Amino acid sequence: MKRVLEGSQGVSEMVTRCRPQVVSAYPITPQTHIVEFLSQKVANGELQAQFVNVESEFSAASVVLGASATGVRTYTATSSQGLLLMNEVVYNLAGLRLPVVMTVANRAISPPLSIWNDWQDSISVRDAGWLQLYAEDNQEAADMHLQAYRIGEDQRVALPVMVCMDGFILTHAFEPIDIPEQEQADAYLPPYDPLVKLDPAAPLTMGAFMEPDKYLEARYLFHQALAGAAPVVEEAARSFGDMFGRYSGGLLDLYRMDDAEVAMITMGTLSSTVKGVVDELRAQGQRAGAIRIRCYRPFPKSQLASALSRVAKVAVLEKALSVGVGSIVAGEVHSTLYGTPIQVNGYIVGLGGRDIPPATVRTLYEHTAQGRPADGLFVDLKAEHIGDENYQAWRALW
Amino acid sequence: MAIPHAGVVKPGTSRNTKTGSWRVQRPVFLHQECIGCRQCEYICPEGCVFGEGKHFEADLDYCKGCGLCAAVCPKQDIEMKPEENKA
Amino acid sequence: MAKSLLAPGHTACLGCGEALAARLVINAAGPNTIIAEATGCLEIISSRYPESAWEVPWIHSLFDNTAAVAAGIEAALQATGRAGQVNVLSQGGDGATADIGFGPLSGAWERGHDVLHICYDNEAYMNTGVQRSGLTPFHARTSTSPPGKLSLGNPTLKKDMPAIALAHGVPYVATSSAAFPRDIERKVKKALSIRGPKYLQIHVPCPLGWGFDPSQTVEMGKLAVQTGLYPIFEYENGVLTGSMKVKPRPVEDYLKAQVRFRHLFAAKGEALEEQIRAIQQIADANLVRYQMYTPPAEGG
Numbered sequence: 166m167k168r169v170l171e172g173s174q175g176v177s178e179m180v181t182r183c184r185p186q187v188v189s190a191y192p193i194t195p196q197t198h199i200v201e202f203l204s205q206k207v208a209n210g211e212l213q214a215q216f217v218n219v220e221s222e223f224s225a226a227s228v229v230l231g232a233s234a235t236g237v238r239t240y241t242a243t244s245s246q247g248l249l250l251m252n253e254v255v256y257n258l259a260g261l262r263l264p265v266v267m268t269v270a271n272r273a274i275s276p277p278l279s280i281w282n283d284w285q286d287s288i289s290v291r292d293a294g295w296l297q298l299y300a301e302d303n304q305e306a307a308d309m310h311l312q313a314y315r316i317g318e319d320q321r322v323a324l325p326v327m328v329c330m331d332g333f334i335l336t337h338a339f340e341p342i343d344i345p346e347q348e349q350a351d352a353y354l355p356p357y358d359p360l361v362k363l364d365p366a367a368p369l370t371m372g373a374f375m376e377p378d379k380y381l382e383a384r385y386l387f388h389q390a391l392a393g394a395a396p397v398v399e400e401a402a403r404s405f406g407d408m409f410g411r412y413s414g415g416l417l418d419l420y421r422m423d424d425a426e427v428a429m430i431t432m433g434t435l436s437s438t439v440k441g442v443v444d445e446l447r448a449q450g451q452r453a454g455a456i457r458i459r460c461y462r463p464f465p466k467s468q469l470a471s472a473l474s475r476v477a478k479v480a481v482l483e484k485a486l487s488v489g490v491g492s493i494v495a496g497e498v499h500s501t502l503y504g505t506p507i508q509v510n511g512y513i514v515g516l517g518g519r520d521i522p523p524a525t526v527r528t529l530y531e532h533t534a535q536g537r538p539a540d541g542l543f544v545d546l547k548a549e550h551i552g553d554e555n556y557q558a559w560r561a562l563w
Numbered sequence: 564m565a566i567p568h569a570g571v572v573k574p575g576t577s578r579n580t581k582t583g584s585w586r587v588q589r590p591v592f593l594h595q596e597c598i599g600c601r602q603c604e605y606i607c608p609e610g611c612v613f614g615e616g617k618h619f620e621a622d623l624d625y626c627k628g629c630g631l632c633a634a635v636c637p638k639q640d641i642e643m644k645p646e647e648n649k650a
Numbered sequence: 651m652a653k654s655l656l657a658p659g660h661t662a663c664l665g666c667g668e669a670l671a672a673r674l675v676i677n678a679a680g681p682n683t684i685i686a687e688a689t690g691c692l693e694i695i696s697s698r699y700p701e702s703a704w705e706v707p708w709i710h711s712l713f714d715n716t717a718a719v720a721a722g723i724e725a726a727l728q729a730t731g732r733a734g735q736v737n738v739l740s741q742g743g744d745g746a747t748a749d750i751g752f753g754p755l756s757g758a759w760e761r762g763h764d765v766l767h768i769c770y771d772n773e774a775y776m777n778t779g780v781q782r783s784g785l786t787p788f789h790a791r792t793s794t795s796p797p798g799k800l801s802l803g804n805p806t807l808k809k810d811m812p813a814i815a816l817a818h819g820v821p822y823v824a825t826s827s828a829a830f831p832r833d834i835e836r837k838v839k840k841a842l843s844i845r846g847p848k849y850l851q852i853h854v855p856c857p858l859g860w861g862f863d864p865s866q867t868v869e870m871g872k873l874a875v876q877t878g879l880y881p882i883f884e885y886e887n888g889v890l891t892g893s894m895k896v897k898p899r900p901v902e903d904y905l906k907a908q909v910r911f912r913h914l915f916a917a918k919g920e921a922l923e924e925q926i927r928a929i930q931q932i933a934d935a936n937l938v939r940y941q942m943y944t945p946p947a948e949g950g
Contacts, residue, residue, distance in 0.1 A: 186726065186729035187725045187726055187729055189725070215726075215729045217721060217722070217725050217761065218761070219761075220754070220757030220760070221754075221757070223714075223753070223754065224718040224721075224753070224754045227711065227712075227715035227719050227721075228718050228719070228722035229722060230711055230715075230718075231711075231719035231723040231726070232723065232725050232729070233722075233726075234709050234722075234723070235684070235722070235723045235726035237726040237729055237730060253715075254712065254715060257711050257712055261569055261711070323568065323569070360569075361568060361569060363707035363708075364707055365681055365682045365736060367707075368574040368681075368706050368708070369572065369573060369574060369707060370573075370574065370697055370704050370708045370709075370710075371569065371571055371708070371709040371710065372710030372711055373572045373697040373699040373700075373702060374693075374697060374698060374710075375570065375699045376698070382566055383566050383570050566699075570699060572699055572700055572701065574657075574704055574705045574706070575653075575657040575704075576657075576700065576701040577657050577658070577660050577701045577703035578657050578658065579701055580701060581659065582658065582660075585664070605674070605831040605832070606831060607670070608662055608664075608666045608667075608673070609658040609662075610654040610657075610658055610673050611658045622658070624658075627664045628664065629664035629865060629867075630664075630665070630863070630864060631670075631865055631867055633865065634865040634868060634869065635868050
């Protein structure tokens with residue numbers, strides 16, 4: 166049923182349809198509304214779950230770890246500093262192959278303290294072994310949760326899934342969102358059937374230590390599991406499309422890419438702005454196209470290479486930063502296109518919630534289309550904040 | 564054998580490691596003064612002292628020779644003797 | 651004898667008090683138990699892939715989150731209609747309880763999860779090489795609180811975890827010792843008969859870390875109790891309902907028997923007498939506070 170809902174409420178409605186049995190979270194802006202809605206649902210008996218109000222994100226992640234290991238479906242959510250605090254457990258959850266689903270309401274990392282949106286939080290744990298899905302709008306953000314459980318709990322995957330949605334831009338925006346009826350959700354998502362679990366009827370030991378003669382192989386098998394999860398992501402999206410009539414791609418969302426000469430690549434809500442700019446450019450005869458990376462982990466290398474095969478230039482717009490190095494996503498695109506003559510530009514945009522208007526996107530398109538290089542180029546720096554000398558040095562890079 | 568899903572391990576498999584090879588001394592149960600208090604059975608960190616009534620022994624597959632059983636026996640009915648020729 | 655739920659073949663040191671206590675704990679708890687274990691000696695000696703000494707479902711996650719993992723296990727049992735039907739043990743050493751794991755333990759106690767937390771107290775971070783912990787006693791030598799020209803060993807007092815548990819309203823708080831196996835058994839069974847959080851702190855002498863012959867583990871444990879340095883007691887719903895009665899022995903008897911306190915006896919000068927007196931005061935205060943010894947009436 167379609168209703169106008171706050172993005173956070175849409176997520177909480179969909180998570181309720183997923184029937185998690187243990188929910189544990191610690192509040193952090195801008196995730197707070199999601200868990201507040203869920204706690205009301207538990208208080209009203211609409212969600213039959215143990216809601217564990219923990220004293221930190223580290224414990225939230227650990228509670229869902231223990232519950233998931235005992236064989237039940239679980240849920241948590243966080244942002245920014247909270248995700249950093251649970252870092253140790255994030256790696257542990259993936260390595261123990263526990264299919265927890267976590268919403269990350271993307272928010273900047275401190276210092277300086279910022280509650281506003283960028284992807285630095287979820288990107289910082291890209292190597293942990295979780296699947297990562299990035300939503301463009303609130304319908305997709307909600308839909309991704311139902312898909313996330315199905316993907317993560319699939320016995321071919323058995324890995325936790327992070328559903329990333331831009332903080333405030335999605336979490337606090339009101340949009341018409343269609344939430345399926347419980348029966349429809351149940352038809353799409355069967356009960357959780359774990360491969361292994363803690364049960365006195367069938368004792369086993371989880372989390373044994375491994376010596377150098379085996380650790381490498383254990384990590385190899387883990388790596389293969391995530392690397393091989395892409396087909397399951399696609400299947401889940403396709404089945405979802407068949408059942409609910411909405412399909413926004415499994416791994417990539419391609420927009421006017423068929424004969425594109427210059428492609429812009431991004432993730433999340435920025436993609437909506439980029440698509441609008443692509444339409445403008447197309448109306449002016451430019452062969453522009455856009456790719457939204459929907460599934461960032463596993464990184465869809467071959468699909469991306471294929472989508473970019475006849476493109477001449479690529480501009481990657483990312484709300485992320487590897488301090489001292491520059492781009493992260495652009496680096497991965499670069500490595501995907503290694504050996505081809507395709508030029509890849511990397512732009513650092515929107516950190517700490519800095520707005521990215523269409524005019525800015527247009528400027529970056531033109532910069533790339535003109536063949537000018539950009540290697541982790543910061544966009545929209547203000548002279549008054551960095552001083553004239555820094556500003557001149559930066560302008561010279563353009 | 565290939566590493567199973569998530570590296571899980573079957574219960575009780577430590578029994579494959581015969582820690583008795585660590586020993587430099589072994590307990591000798593004299594079976595003369597035993598009063599069946601079971602202190603030796605309780606106190607073994609390996610849990611390898613077994614028996615019933617007034618007759619107890621150490622499972623030499625696992626006994627590390629720590630000497631606790633001999634130290635706690637209220638009747639001094641257990642003696643620690645050096646392990647013979649270790650090849 | 652029923653099959654031990656902590657199997658032999660584990661790689662604990664000779665005479666390990668912790669392995670002894672852990673075996674007693676799980677055998678008292680029985681097979682209908684799930685264990686969440688912290689990184690530490692017990693975890694390492696019992697779970698070297700592909701072998702495990704555990705005959706019950708057991709999970710090792712991290713060093714610092716055991717209490718929260720156990721809370722999650724308990725929540726899952728509640729959610730699946732098994733509340734109170736399966737024992738949940740959260741166990742670890744000094745670090746996992748009093749230091750790095752303290753925050754999550756406090757949170758779990760405050761929320762009142764039906765979990766028994768066991769602290770295997772060997773008074774230092776033994777697994778990583780005998781570094782000091784919040785439970786290291788006054789003046790003990792550890793690898794990070796060594797005596798030297800400017801130091802007399804660990805300068806702090808033992809963190810009073812039982813008092814902290816009581817401050818959280820934990821309904822069953824007790825201490826025990828590897829030197830008293832039947833006491834451990836009784837307390838584990840008692841604790842598991844109570845719904846809600848439980849805390850049992852077990853003194854587990856460490857031959858390697860403290861410096862004594864492996865055959866003396868029980869003797870060390872007994873001396874610790876008899877001197878009053880390690881009081882054995884039980885609190886139920888905040889009230890002291892039992893403690894082990896002793897005929898007190900001077901702390902020297904305990905201290906001089908271990909390498910970790912040997913520096914206090916290096917020279918019989920004034921300074922070291924003062925330190926030993928300070929330790930004796932701690933012991934005497936314990937004997938009174940926990941009603942372990944009533945001195946005969948003055949005069950008459």
